[in-house]
Amino acid sequence: MKTLLFIGHPGHELLAYKFLRKHKPLVVFLTTGSGNTGNPRIQGSIELLESLGPKVFKPFEPFTDRQIYNLIMEGNFDEFAKVKSALKEFIKEHNVKRIVGDALEGFNPSHDLCRYLINGTVQDLSSNSSLANYDFLQDEVFKNVDTLKNKDDIILTLDDDELQDKLSACRVYSQLKFEVDRFFNKYGVDFFRLEYFRKITNTNQISTWEAKMPFYEIHGRKRVEEGIYKNALLFEDHMKPLANFLLKTTGQ
Incomplete structure (x- = not known):
């Protein structure tokens, strides 16, 4: 099945290591992975993916994280409408039948934006094609997998050799050392054995968290209080209007 892996940040592909080797998806990145440092990490991901077989495409130019933040804060959604249009054309051109991407977790705005773009694209194409739609979690995958399983989900378990290959790839990706260490210290080696x-x-879903506000808003408000940020990106004021715009809905 021709598959598109559309992910918010370079490096997320490490969470789909066996999936990449098995299905050889087409890969598109939403951002360059520059974060707060301004140093993109996309080239490291391209090199990793090419070593595994998948090819990276650029139906649009990936954004920096700062660009995405500014566009959302300003309510300038036209650029994201162009991304959705480019995705639709790419899917039709390459006869994609399945799209996989970041989950809606309220952790990072770019991750959630990636999910809104995927879901909006699937909605727009639903009358013309049957496009299977999947997401993959980050922190939540390990601790909640037993309660989240559905019959149509895809669960891959790495054998010992595959696990060692994946861990080696994680260690080589020096720009993600902090994240890799965080997952390893929090969950242990078995976190890397499972792909869900x-x-x-x-x-139409635009939020999944039970808390009053998503993590990125809590984090942003704290930084404003500390004098590090001037303004915080808020769900109700900034992300919700963007989600409704991309999904053409006013619902939750």
Whole structure:
């Protein structure tokens, strides 16, 4: 099945290591992975992916994280509409039948934006094609997998050799050392053995968290209080209007 892996930040592909080797998806990045440092890490991901077989495409020019933040804060959604249009054309041109991407977790705005773009694209194409839609979690995958399984989900378990290959790839990706160490210290080596992709059935969903506000808003408000940020990106004021715009809905 021709598959598109559309992910918010370079490096997320490490969470789909066996999936990459098995299915050889087409890969598109939303951002360059520059973060707060301004140093992109996309080239490291391209080199990793090419070593495994998948090819990276650029139907649009990936954004810096600062560009995405500014566009969302300003309410300038036209650029994201162009991304969705480019994705639709790419999917039709390459006869993609399945799209896999970041989950809606409220952790990082770019991750959630990636999910809104995927779901909006699937909605727009639903009358013309059957496009399977999957996401993959980050922190939540390890601790919640037993309660999240559905019959159409894809669950891959790495054998010992595959696990060692994956860990080696993680260690080589020096720009993600902090994240790799965080997952390793928090969950242990078995975190890297499991890859879990959930079948998406509700493409109108714009929030999944039970807390009053998503993590990125809590983090942003704290930074404003500390004098580090001037303004915080808020769900109700900034992300929710963007989600409704991309999904053409006013619902939750």
